[in-house]
Amino acid sequence: MSAFARVRELFSAELRQIAPPSVGFWQILGGLTLFLLFLEITTGILLMVYYRPSADEAYESVFYIINDVQLGWLIHGIHRWGAQLLILLVLAHLIRVYFAEAYRERELNWVIGVLLFLVVGAFAFTGRLLVWDQRAFWGTDAVRRVLAEIPIVGRAILYFLWGSTELDANALLRFYVFHVGLLPWVAIGLVMIHLYLVNRQGIFQRTEAQKQQSTQTYSDVVLRGLIFVVLSFGIVLTLAVIFPVELGNRADPLTYQSVKPPWYFLPAYGLLKLVPKAAGVALASVGVLVLFGAPWLGRNSWVAWGLGMLGIAAVALLAAYGWRW
Amino acid sequence: MAYLFPPERRVFNPARRRMRVARAEEIPLGKGKQVLFDGEPVWVLHLKGGWSAFSAICTHQGCIVHWDEKRLVLSCPCHAGLFDTNGNVLSGLPRRPLKRFRVSVVRDEVYIGPGEG
Numbered sequence: 001m002s003a004f005a006r007v008r009e010l011f012s013a014e015l016r017q018i019a020p021p022s023v024g025f026w027q028i029l030g031g032l033t034l035f036l037l038f039l040e041i042t043t044g045i046l047l048m049v050y051y052r053p054s055a056d057e058a059y060e061s062v063f064y065i066i067n068d069v070q071l072g073w074l075i076h077g078i079h080r081w082g083a084q085l086l087i088l089l090v091l092a093h094l095i096r097v098y099f100a101e102a103y104r105e106r107e108l109n110w111v112i113g114v115l116l117f118l119v120v121g122a123f124a125f126t127g128r129l130l131v132w133d134q135r136a137f138w139g140t141d142a143v144r145r146v147l148a149e150i151p152i153v154g155r156a157i158l159y160f161l162w163g164s165t166e167l168d169a170n171a172l173l174r175f176y177v178f179h180v181g182l183l184p185w186v187a188i189g190l191v192m193i194h195l196y197l198v199n200r201q202g203i204f205q206r207t208e209a210q211k212q213q214s215t216q217t218y219s220d221v222v223l224r225g226l227i228f229v230v231l232s233f234g235i236v237l238t239l240a241v242i243f244p245v246e247l248g249n250r251a252d253p254l255t256y257q258s259v260k261p262p263w264y265f266l267p268a269y270g271l272l273k274l275v276p277k278a279a280g281v282a283l284a285s286v287g288v289l290v291l292f293g294a295p296w297l298g299r300n301s302w303v304a305w306g307l308g309m310l311g312i313a314a315v316a317l318l319a320a321y322g323w324r325w
Numbered sequence: 326m327a328y329l330f331p332p333e334r335r336v337f338n339p340a341r342r343r344m345r346v347a348r349a350e351e352i353p354l355g356k357g358k359q360v361l362f363d364g365e366p367v368w369v370l371h372l373k374g375g376w377s378a379f380s381a382i383c384t385h386q387g388c389i390v391h392w393d394e395k396r397l398v399l400s401c402p403c404h405a406g407l408f409d410t411n412g413n414v415l416s417g418l419p420r421r422p423l424k425r426f427r428v429s430v431v432r433d434e435v436y437i438g439p440g441e442g
Contacts, residue, residue, distance in 0.1 A: 055342060145432070159330050168342055170331070253343035254429035254438045 015219040020203050023221050026100075027203065029093040031225045032232055034191065036086040039233070040123070041184060043079040051130070053176035055169035058132035059250045066247060077240030083124060085236055087264045090120050098294060098308050107295040109197040114291050116190050119183055124264060126179040129172060137251035139259040140175075141167045149277045168253070261322070267315045270322030287311075343438040349430055357392035362437055367426055368392055368399060369437055372410050378426035378437045379412045385419040399423065 050069055052061040065072040094117055097103060103110035129140045144167050147154050155165065161178075163170030261269045272280040290297065290311070298304025331337065344362050346369045352358050357370040359381055366381035366389055379399065381389050388403035398415060399408040406417030413422045427438045 141431075156330070163331055164338065166338075166341075166343065166345065168338060170338055254427050254431075254436060256429065256431045 015217065015222060017218050019216050019218045019221045021216065023203055023216070026096050027221075028225050028228050029089055029096055030198075032228055033086060033089045033093055034195075035229045036082055036089060036232065036236075037187060037191065039082045039236070040079060040086060043075050043082065044180065044184075046075050047079060048180060053130070053173050055132065055172055055251075058130060058172060059247075062131045062133075063247060066245065073244055074240055077243075077245050078236055080245045081236045081239040081243075083127065084262075084264075085232065087120055087124060089232075090117050091264075095308075095312070099305070101298075101301065101304060103295040106197065106201055109194060109201065110295050111292055112190055112194050112197070114288075116187065116194065117291075118288070119187050119190065121264070123179065123183050123187070124262070126175040126183065128262070129175045130179065131247060132172065132251045133248035134251055134255070134257045135248045135259050137167065137253065138257045139261055140171070142259065142261075144171075146272060146277045146281065150281055151278060263319070263323075266319040266322040268318075268322075270318035270320070270325065273322060273325045274318070341439075343429070343436045346435040346437055349433045349435055352435065355394055355397070357394070359392075360437070362426065363439075367437060369428060369435060370410065372397075374410075376428040376430060376435060377410060377412075378428045379408070380424035380426070382424070383419055384414075384421040384423060385417070390423070 047065060050061055050065045050072070052058060062076070065076055067073070069075075094113060097110070097113065125140075125143075129136050144158065144162060144165075147157050147161075148165065150157065158165050161171075161174065163174045260266075268280075268284055271284060274280070275283065290307075294304070294307070298307050341363055344360070346352075346360050347358055349371075352369065352371045354371050354373065357368050359366055359368055361367070367378050368381050368390070369376065369378045370392060381399075383390050383401040383403065383406055385401065385404055385406055388401050390399040390401045390406070390408065393400050397410055399412075400406070401408075401417065401419065404418045406419040407415040408419070408423050409415050411422070412425055414420065425441050427440045429436045429438070
């Protein structure tokens with residue numbers, strides 16, 4: 001038997017296996033995020049062909065991609081809208097897993113999931129600066145000012161992430177290196193461990209009753225998933241066509257522009273507007289630690305539910321405050 | 326890991342676009358502060374009409390000019406050249422005005438950058 005036939009046989013055997021009856025629409029979210037990550041990496045590689053990560057050329061290269069390169073506007077649009085949908089789905093997946101209490105006996109995979117959530121946030125943050133327009137520049141510079149005010153470690157963090165205490169060519173290059181050279185490897189590694197653990201520990205089922213005989217196989221689940229993959233790609237494509245990405249003015253480090261962050265950073269923005277910057281960073285860090293520790297904090301179902309609702313309410317209120325401010 | 330932290334005393338940045346000078350309140354009205362921008366000494370002045378920045382290198386023979394707070398002029402100690410608060414020559418041997426830099430105040434922090442300001 002050839003190697004190809006053996007692999008095919010292996011896949012067929014996997015797909016013929018009986019899937020738990022509880023696997024429905026909500027379990028597809030994880031698979032969809034994987035597809036969107038693949039879409040982001042693919043369009044990101046295509047953008048790298050023309051993008052130049054220097055303060056003198058970054059804006060012009062993005063302008064060139066959008067206005068001159070064949071279908072460049074579409075590739076850029078898919079990358080940008082795909083990122084938005086990816087963040088939304090990762091968030092939905094995280095909330096779904098939390099409220100289904102699917103983290104029980106899967107604590108390590110929950111921690112890896114939260115790490116992936118943070119990596120997706122890091123992708124969004126580092127990618128935003130790369131267009132080097134006024135919004136990107138002053139949005140990132142606001143974060144620089146926040147980090148500069150953190151006692152003891154603030155300066156070290158800036159030197160590590162920004163390459164200096166200023167937002168300039170060094171920061172742009174570093175953000176580019178993180179965005180295309182480091183984060184994809186981290187994301188791929190974490191996804192592999194995440195999937196390995198899902199495969200090893202099996203899909204979560206709340207009760208013994210759900211483990212009864214099922215008629216659906218994994219091929220049914222995959223087929224259903226593929227329909228949603230096509231659907232989500234259609235949504236991203238439609239958004240990229242109807243709402244093409246608009247480039248602002250070229251970044252001018254001496255012409256200040258007040259910028260609101262994108263929707264996914266609004267809770268953090270709201271928090272920093274509400275309390276002093278260093279305290280805001282400390283509170284956000286505590287929030288992330290609580291998220292990591294959710295499986296241990298929410299051992300009791302009612303406590304878990306209450307903690308979850310409280311967290312969502314706090315995040316929603318902070319986002320609303322950040323949006324209004 | 327140490328490789329990722331650039332040496333603080335000399336961050337490589339040949340195409341610097343801006344540099345933080347000070348907090349605005351650190352330079353009261355009528356005062357000035359001299360800083361090095363890309364190796365060039367620059368006077369950043371807080372004047373009644375706003376902020377201005379000029380190269381501190383005299384256009385005559387390259388001496389370093391000083392900010393005279395009382396007379397509100399930049400004076401060259403070498404050949405008594407005088408420049409006004411727009412960098413133009415008032416008297417003395419210099420023929421060309423001082424090179425200007427852009428100044429910007431962003432959230433109470435004064436920055437300078439290359440280009441006419």
